[in-house]
Amino acid sequence: MRILVTGGAGYIGATAVDVLISEGFHVSILDDLSTGHRTAVHPTATFIEGSLLDPASLSQALNGCEAVMHFAGKSLVGESVEKPDLYWNINVNGTRALLDEMRKQEISQLVFSSSAATYGAPEEMPISELAQASPTNPYGVTKLAIDEMISQQTQDFGLSAISLRYFNVAGALKGSRGWLPEKHNPETHLIPNLLKSTELKPIHMYGTDWPTPDGTAIRDYVHVTDLVQAHIQALRSLEIGKHRIINLGSGRGYSVREVLTATASFLGRSVPHIESPRRSGDPMTLIADISQAKEVLAWVPTRDISSMVADTAHSLEIV
Ligand SMILES: NC(=O)c1ccc[n+]([C@@H]2O[C@H](COP(=O)([O-])OP(=O)(O)OC[C@H]3O[C@@H](n4cnc5c(N)ncnc54)[C@H](O)[C@@H]3O)[C@@H](O)[C@H]2O)c1
Structure with a gap:
C-alpha cells in the first residue's frame, strides 16, 4: 500500500x-x-x-x-x-x-x-x-x-x-538511518530546551506559584x-x-519541575534555569483522557518521561 x-x-x-x-x-x-x-x-x-x-x-x-x-x-x-x-x-x-x-x-x-x-x-x-x-x-x-x-x-x-x-x-526514534531529532527553529518545546540550557543562556521556568504540588504547571507528554x-x-x-x-497523550501529567528533575538526573548535573512569572494564557494543567485511544486504536503508550529525555538528548547529541 x-x-x-x-x-x-x-x-x-x-x-x-x-x-x-x-x-x-x-x-x-x-x-x-x-x-x-x-x-x-x-x-x-x-x-x-x-x-x-x-x-x-x-x-x-x-x-x-x-x-x-x-x-x-x-x-x-x-x-x-x-x-x-x-x-x-x-x-x-x-x-x-x-x-x-x-x-x-x-x-x-x-x-x-x-x-x-x-x-x-x-x-x-x-x-x-x-x-x-x-x-x-x-x-x-x-x-x-x-x-x-x-x-x-x-x-x-x-x-x-x-x-x-x-x-x-517528545523523544526521538533511532531509526534505520540513525536518530531522527526534533529540530524546530525556534524550539519552543520544554525537553530540548532543558537539555540545551546553559549558565549563559538559562531556560525560563514560567510560573512557580500555581496551586499544584510543586507550584509549576502540569502537562502531558x-x-x-x-x-x-x-x-x-x-x-x-x-x-x-x-x-x-x-x-x-500518556494520560498522566508531569510538572515542569518534574521534567527538569528528570533532565538533571539524566545529565548527572543541575539544569541552569530562572524562575519567572506565569505567562498570560498558559493554563495550569493539561492532561489527556486517552481512553478512546486505548479502546478504538488498541493503543497504549509505553515510554515514560525519562526515556523521552534520554532519547531527545541522544538524538541531539547532548550527552
Ligand atoms: N510537536 C508537537 O508537540 C505537536 C503537538 C500537537 C500537534 N502537532 C502537529 O503535528 C504536525 C507535525 O509537527 P512537527 O512537530 O513534526 O512539526 P515540523 O515543523 O517539524 O513539521 C511540519 C512539516 O510540514 C512541512 N510544511 C509546512 N508547511 C507546508 C506546506 N505548505 N506544504 C508542504 N509542507 C509543509 C514543513 O516543512 C515540515 O517538514 C503539525 O501539524 C503540528 O501542528 C505537533
Missing part, C-alpha cells in the same frame, strides 16, 4: 515515514521544507518538494496513494498570534486543497495531526474528546477548523478519517515513537464514512 505523508521532512512526519517503511508501506512525501529538513527525507521514499498550496505538487504527490497521513503545517503558537493569516492559509486552505485533490483522485483514507490546542484551557481534567473545544490562539483555531472541515467532508463525500489530537510530543504507532493503528481502524477524533 502506498501512503502519502505530508510534512514527512519534519520531526513527527520523518519519524512516521521511517516506521511506515520498516513496516512494509510504500511512502510518498510532500514537504516544502519550510520547517522540515532535507536530511530527514527518507532515501527510499518518493519525495515531492512542494507545498500543499501548489496544485501540481499535490496532484503528483497523491498519485498512486491509497491513504494520507497529514502532518504538514505551521505549529508555533506564538507565531500564529503574530501571523494568523499565514496560519489560516497554510493549515486550513492547505488542508482544503489536500481534501479536494484526494476526492478527485478517489483517495478516502486520512489520518490527521490535530492538537490539544483545540481545547484551549478546559477546567475538567483529564480532557476527553467531548470537552468543549475553545482554542485560545490562532494555531488552535486552525486545527479546530480543519477537524470540522474533515467531519463535513466525511459526511458529504464518504471519507474515512481519524484526527489525532496530540498533547506534547507522549513519546514520538508511541505516537507514530498510534497513527499506524489509526490507519487500520478507519471506517468508511466515519470521522473520529482521538486524544494522544
